Structure formats: structure tokens, C-alpha cells
Amino acid sequence: MKRILIIEDDETIQVELSELLKASGYEPIILIDFQHAEAEINKNKPDLILLDINIPYMNGELLLQKIRKNMDIPVIMVTSKNTEADELLSMMYGADDYITKPYNPNILLFRIANIFKRQNKNEEIFSYFDVEIDKERGILRKNNMEVFLTKNEMLIFSHLVIHKNQMVTRDELMTILWNNAFYINDNALTVNISRLRAKLKEIGYENAIETRKGYGYLLNEVL
């Protein structure tokens, strides 16, 4: 359950937002003392922050900058004035998104969902059928099986997975592996593909990588 911190001084809006978020399956957190916002954020570690930039006695812009610099929690700014200057500022201070008051509930929910969707994208992309891809450790996991890929093999496989069902040229892969260095034997790629295929075979994906003779390779999305 995603926790969303609401930094907003208007109590009516606070309650309204709270209800809206709750109804949509989020866990709203309301900040009582704006003076110690930063400490609170550190303590609570929300997944997203709804920050009204114009709260009296609080420097919202400074807070935004600090969040950006130190914490990497996405921030949706709430601006009260619908001016272009404000919008440009949002961009400057590095908010992830913004809405203007009065806000449309559906727009707000869309923007929130959008941010979470993007966050998960990297991880989501990194699986292939029932194979979990641990890029950092170079491991493919399927059921109770594990296959260890080398750096080169993982570079190739990652690229194929991202572009699955699309043709990937040998040149593309040569660039990824060796930045197309002239002194690298062309066959080196073939060998690496061969090694990757052998490992994919171990987990039951023998024909996953198709050869497109004269062009390159294609990772099948369907088998």
C-alpha cells in the first residue's frame, strides 16, 4: 500500500484529499507540524508527497529542493495560482508533476498512478515469461532454477528483452558490448550469443533467440 504524504494547510482540502486517496487504495499521511516537515519525511518515508507550495511559514520551494537532493521521493506540487510562471517554477525545482487548485480528482489520481507506474517500469520490464532477471547479480531465476549470466551475456539478454519481438541488429549489440571497437573480432558476438543460448536452454528456453540471417537476432515474445 503506497503511502502518500499530504502537505497542505487548508483543512477542507486536507480531508477531501485524504478521503479521495483512501478510496483509491492509498494510505494518506497528514502532516501536522509543517515546521519539521523534513524530519517527518525522513521518519515516515512516504512513497509520494503532495506538496502545496504556498503554505504560510514554510518555504515549500526549499523543501522541494531538499527532497529532490537527498531523498528521491516523487513530489507532486500543488499550486494555487494557475499562472505560467508557476508552472515554469515547478519545472525548475524539479517536481515530478503538479496540479493546480482547484484540482480535478481524476486528474490527480491519474498523475499519482502515472508516477508509480513509471517507477515500477524498470523492474516490470525485467522479466521474460516466468524468468526473473536479476540484472545486478547476473542471475536468471525460473521456479527453483538459477542460471548465472556473465556481464556480456546479461548486456545482450537485457537488450533483447527490452526489444523483445523486434529485430535487434548485430551492430547494435556490438556497440553495446564493445562500443563497436574495430579491433574486436566479429565472431566474438556470435560466441557470446551462443553462450547465452546455452544458458537459456538450461531453463527451458531453447528457441527463444531466433536468428535473422544477414540482419541480427530476435527474442521471441511467444514460443
Add this chain to the structure above:
Amino acid sequence: MKRILIIEDDETIQVELSELLKASGYEPIILIDFQHAEAEINKNKPDLILLDINIPYMNGELLLQKIRKNMDIPVIMVTSKNTEADELLSMMYGADDYITKPYNPNILLFRIANIFKRQNKNEEIFSYFDVEIDKERGILRKNNMEVFLTKNEMLIFSHLVIHKNQMVTRDELMTILWNNAFYINDNALTVNISRLRAKLKEIGYENAIETRKGYGYLLNEVL
């Protein structure tokens, strides 16, 4: 230079958008024949698509779904009616964002920049001072220097960078490297830290990793 495909039948808006994008450093592509939009997209491979959903004789929603499913090109939908129903549809069909006509140029530019910013984020996050971290290839780049980290060294360094300025326990790192396997010598971590430090020293960050005796390590954000 990012290439942005404009799918829009109103010629005035087409030209307007084109100029706006050009002025902002993007390369606009205008689609002439809406009937073959999909083929065109495959051929042109734009970095982003501005899609007016209500183009006569074209099923924008179907096109959006196809783009989503097969290509992973971000799409900003342009809706002509400012209704909530439309907004919900955008969400359903999986657009990355949307704007409503008449659009505010700055809002549009913000949303475009936002999408590209997020795309780069993974790489962006991974830097430490002036050191660029290529996680996949295991390379640290600084000015014209390059240091090659091994898988273990990169796992440690990544974790320290994410939690820079925060204490990271030895146990945490043992878990990351060997899932805290009982048969792994405790000293193995110390050796790996030592090796990492030696490589950081090569690029001028001799005292970046501080020892917190009895607890763990801390990567300094300030030196």
C-alpha cells in the same frame, strides 16, 4: 536530438506545435497519411508521440494500444474535450500523459520534458559527485579516467551511493552479496571493500568510504 511525432489533423495546430517543439530543441515529425500511422511509427521510430485521439478516419485508441503493446514509445494524448470521461480513458489506454486542447505551450513542454527526464532517471541517479556510474558495464567514469569495478564491487558501491551519507551495516552488504550465506567468510566483505576503496582512490576519492567500527560503512556525500 529527441524526435517527436505529431499526429494531428488540424493544420494550424500542427504548424504551431511544430514551431514550438523546434524552438525547444526537439525535432518534430509530421505524419501526412494517418492511414499508415503504425507503419510510419515503426519506420521513423520517434522518441515520443503526440497523439490527437480524435482524428477522423483513424482509430486513435486502437493505435495507442498497439504502440503500448509493441513499441514502448511514450505517448502524450491530446484530447479535444475537457471531460472527465476522456481523462479516464487516457488512463485506461495507458497513455503516458495527456493534455487538453486548447493547450498551454509551457504545460506541454513541461510534460514532454518530464517524460524524458524520467526515462533517463535510472542513469541519472547513478552518479557520485563527478563520477558517472555505468552499472551494467561496471564502469566508473571521471573526466577522462575509467575504473572497472567487478560485480561485487559494483553491488557494494551502488548500495552505498543510494544510501550515501547514511550508515550501511556490514550485514546489509553481506546480504546483498551472498544473501548472508553462513559459509561465506566474514572477511570476504572486508576484502571487497578494500578492493573498492583502492579503485575509488584511483579516481581521487580516497576517503569516500568511512568505516564506522562495530557498525558498518558510510559513503561521504561531502568530503
Add this chain to the structure above:
DNA sequence: TTTTTTTATTACAATATTGTAACACAAGAA
């Protein structure tokens, strides 16, 4: 201080990684 505990360094051996070369194979062209 001395003792104990924790961390650092170095050398080393086992294993992994990787590009090359030689040869095998397969698909399309002639």
C-alpha cells in the same frame, strides 16, 4: 598501559570470463 575486538592489507589458488581461431553447419544464390 595492555588486552581484546574489529577492520585492513596482501598473497594466493581456484574458478570464471572472454576474445580468438579453427572448423562445422545452414541458408540462399548461382
Add this chain to the structure above:
DNA sequence: TTCTTGTGTTACAATATTGTAATAAAAAAA
């Protein structure tokens, strides 16, 4: 079919990677 071109496989040697052990150093405790 035969030839040609592009791809696949295997063996091999040069490096790289990695955990362990022995020893040193440093910080904390006694």
C-alpha cells in the same frame, strides 16, 4: 547441385574475479 556467405560450436589461452588465510593495523575495552 555447388558455391558463397553468414552463423554456430568448440577448444584454448590470457586475464579477471573471488574467497580464504595469514598478518598487520587500529580502535575500543580493561
